Amino acid sequence: MGYKVVVAGATGNVGREMLNILAEREFPADEVVALASRRSLGTEVSYGDKTLKTKDLDTFDFTGYDMALFAVGSEATAKYAPIAAKAGCVVIDNSSLYRYDPEIPLIVPEVNPDAIEMYSNKNIIANPNCSTAQMVVALKPLHDRAKIKRVVVSTYQSVSGSGKEGIDELWDQTKGMYVPGQEKAPAKFTKQIAFNVIPHIDVFMDSGDTKEEWKMIVETKKIIDPSIKVTATCVRVPVFVGHSESINIETEDFLDEDEARDILREAPGILVVDKRENGGYVTPVECVGDFATFISRIRQDVTVENGLNLWCVSDNLRKGAALNAVQIAELLGRRILKKG
Template sequence: MGYNVVVVGATGNVGREMLNILSERGFPVDKIAALASRKSLGTEVSFGDKTLTTGDLEQFDFTGWDIALFAVGSDATKIYAPRAAKAGCVVIDNSSLYRYDPQVPLIVPEVNADAIIGYSAKNIIANPNCSTAQMVVALKPLHDRARIKRVVVSTYQSVSGAGKDGMDELWDQTKSIYNPVDDVPPSKFQKQIAFNVIPQIDVFLEDGSTKEEWKMVAETKKIMDPSIKVTATCVRVPVFVGHSEAINIEFEDHLDEEEARDILREAPGIMVVDKREPGGYTTPIECVGDYATFVSRIRQDSTIDNGINLWCVSDNLRKGAALNAVQIAETLGNRVLKKG
């Protein structure tokens, strides 16, 4: 016996990935519905070897459905997620709307699966920000061994994190550079993204950080440990898919780089590719389509007493969004609903 599953926002990048991953991982589905806004009504999307036609989110009745994977913005989520939850359908939300709500668990299954029990307060579970998700997967096993005091992270985030419009802008601007007749001024991003990097993701806050940087701080504390100090600099780079992070970690106790490497090799969801030779590391283009979070460049930081540096790469449409949502659904099914 399987689950009745709804994918909300099925025509977007993340919604399509959710459908792909549900099929790839053999999630036990009895019935599935793909929903979209009215402007995308009737669009066909793939679910394994099946073709689904999107239904109207505004008119959909969530009664009798078990799990709804939401991949729409906060505005739409604010309207429809409570409707689904009230109808008895557990919402797994990819937007930022519920991440900081103390009554809503924020889950990365490899890190804090036990917290999923808290879903019953609102019948909603939050999916973290893409850059946070891959980082905490790498941090958690090291934190369990040596207790993390402070994290300094610089991100190199792909344009797919800004949706289809971001990907289109990079593509169009790149073409325009080779054909100067077709000028493509910045629209989705604050400055030209082609052949450039932009040290701003989301809006600026009063302290000079951006909201993306604040998210990484707040979410890491909620998911892992409120005592961990985090400082982040988030940068948009001209890469289509795949987020990268340079992470500096300060521990309470000494952790040797060799032991850190061994711990990460055994940790769930992580693939260590760390050869000290040209090309002996993973780049974004190599992680696309993969489930794993890749860790490379593991080395001691000699400038502090207990420090490690590492390089972390993951497919942001997968682990950073769709895959993590499906893993939450799997955890919910295995630990709570137990129908499959």
């Protein structure tokens, strides 16, 4: 007997990816229901070889369903997730709403799978921010070996992280550079994104950090170790899909770059592509559609006593969102529900 699964927000970028990945990974589902807002009611979405018609999230009865993957944003999640959870359906939420609740687990299955046991506190599990998810996959095996003290990360985040509007704006502005009369002023972003980079993702906070940077700091501490010091600079770049990160790590114990490379090669969810030659690294274009987090440019940082640098790339719609949610669902099934 398989699971009865709901995907809420099935017409959005992440919701569609959730359906794709459930099918690709042959998740043991007897029934999959696609939910959307009333304005998208009846829209058809793909699930493997099947086509599903979306049902109305507002009136849906979650009773009898095992798990619901939410990709509807914080406002809708605040309304509907408690309803699903109360009906006995475990919510796996992709929004930021529940990530910082101490009673709700924030999970990356390769990093902190044991936290799944906390799900029963509220019948809700949180999915981390896209930029955090790929970084902690890389940090955890190194932390286990040498205990990370401090992380300095600069991100290069694709426009798909801001939704369909971000993708459309980059496309329209790029066309407008070459077609007279097609110029597109910034709307989704604060400045032109085509042929530009913007050091501003989410709102500014009193500290001077943006909320995206704050998320990386707080979530890394919750997922791996509260003693790790993290500082981040998050930048939007004119790439459609795929987030990249330049990560500088300082450890308590010395960790040689060759040993670090070997550790990362053996770590779950990671593919190391690290040749010191032209093209011997992974870029965002090459990671699209892949499940892995790719690590390249592993090298010693000689400016500190125990330092490493690395380059980290992943498909943000997959590992940064939909894939991680499906992996949580798989973990929930294996460890807790044990049906499929």
